[in-house]
Amino acid sequence: MRVQLVDIAHARSGDKGDTANVGLIALRPEWFQFLEKYVTRERVRQHFRGVITGDVERYELPNLKALNFLLHGALDGGGTLSLKTDAQGKVFSTALLRMVLDVPDVEAKRYELPAARQ
């Protein structure tokens, strides 16, 4: 089954220099485990290929049911140097929520995940 992050998580992002961070928060506490397993550093790196120039780091916050991703080289120099509309990475959060995951049906059922709308 296809599952889109926008249906199972919310998010906020911000900046530090040329790095954007995205905090990805499970919409239901029990979905955190799923996010932790499926939204890997590698998967996010792949998602942002061609969008960011640097590496991706991931930190886990089980207490907040959240993952924190650092996307390096995301802001075209960052801060005041950047010419981008989103120079401060404010909406990288929603770009991550576009991610669609292929999930085995049994797993999707176990977590009661909603199917992607498109």
Place this chain on the structure above:
Amino acid sequence: MSAKRTKDIIRVAAGQGFWGDWLEAPRRQVEGGDIDYLMLDYLAEVTMSILQKQKERDPKMGYARDFVGAIESILPAIAKRGVRVIANAGGVNPPACAEAIRGVAERGGARGQVRVGVVTGDDLLPRLDELLAAGHELRNMDTGEPLSIVRDRVLSANAYIGSVPIVEALDRGANVVITGRSTDTALTMAPIRYEFGWGAEDSDKLAAGIIAGHIIECGAQCSGGNCLYDWRNIPDLADVGYPIVEARADGTFDIVKHPKTGGRISVQSVTEQLVYEMGDPHSYITPDVIADFTSIQLDAAGTDRVHVHGIRGRPATDKLKVSVAYRAGFKAVGTLVYAWPDALDKAQKADEVLRARLAHLGLEFEQLLTEFVGVSATHGPLAGEFHEAPEVQLRVGVRSPDRATVERFTRELAPLVLNGPPSVTGFAGGRPKVEEIVAYWPALIDKGVVQTQVEVS
């Protein structure tokens, strides 16, 4: 440090999340209900350099002018109800800011009732050459380069200072405390620490105060503003309530807002703010303490109330972060709007034409960036294919060390209206403005080098 412990709960309200935030918020925070402290955060990374430029033009400037209006609007609360105000509005000129505030107090008939505390010592600009000569290289934390390579272009240099001098100002009776480059979080933590008498060894409690500060430092961004979770149903944002910390001596606290205000405080809204601008959550480094965000426990505790507990911290490092701003060339951004049919194709063609002309002129840029707003500006290729957009905004930005090169670019956009692809509009704003870029250089310095001073008058 003397513990006050006059109350079991200390209420610290946030009234400003950045310079340019809602002018109504400070007054609404003091009028909406009981608070002990009002915390106003005015400084972002680039703000100091803007203020430095203002101070160069006029030695009486260089602080956040909005603060003067804010104090004017809440003067009765300070003078009569004993609300104390803590703000980093001093920018690069806290003494001038203090002078302006004393003027407001006098004009408002509150002379003698306003005791202004001023924290200085964060400004390293006057000492910069001395520091570099003494071997403090102030290497860029991101690139590793020594500051010497941009020394001649430095506009401002400030150390991020912590809660200790603010506590001292409060202890000496100040009811308006003005700082320069204090950390945003110290503005909230300092009064809580002061009231409960927390010492440097109380790492868990100091970390709790810092995290309380982090939650409210962006104003309404934790109380329903910019909140993605269930955003359609967040009530009455027009009347949004800014956040208040209700702190207890044991280091636990609640996040609340005044009754009968809009917005929403929930575990979700607070979590969104907690992850904002987060780095390594195990180590949120401040001058006072290292806070561990993986220890935070949030409980829903009733309508618009979140209880926060479990926070752990570790002793601070022996370094302070320094924020240096330096001149880094010039930039300009221009836009045109192309309408259906074939809006994106037209915008893309216009971009081709523009780039060809810039090349013919022999103009070279450090960077030339084209975005198609409405199609791919924010999500790039992740946005997927778009067909038949009703309109597309062509947005072109350039950057160069040479002002004249950027100036010339700004003259090349408008001609496209008559000599480029059709169905174009949206140029009423005129020629793009050339802006000097002030870039940010993060560095570290030994704590002992920075000596803060406190004056209360």
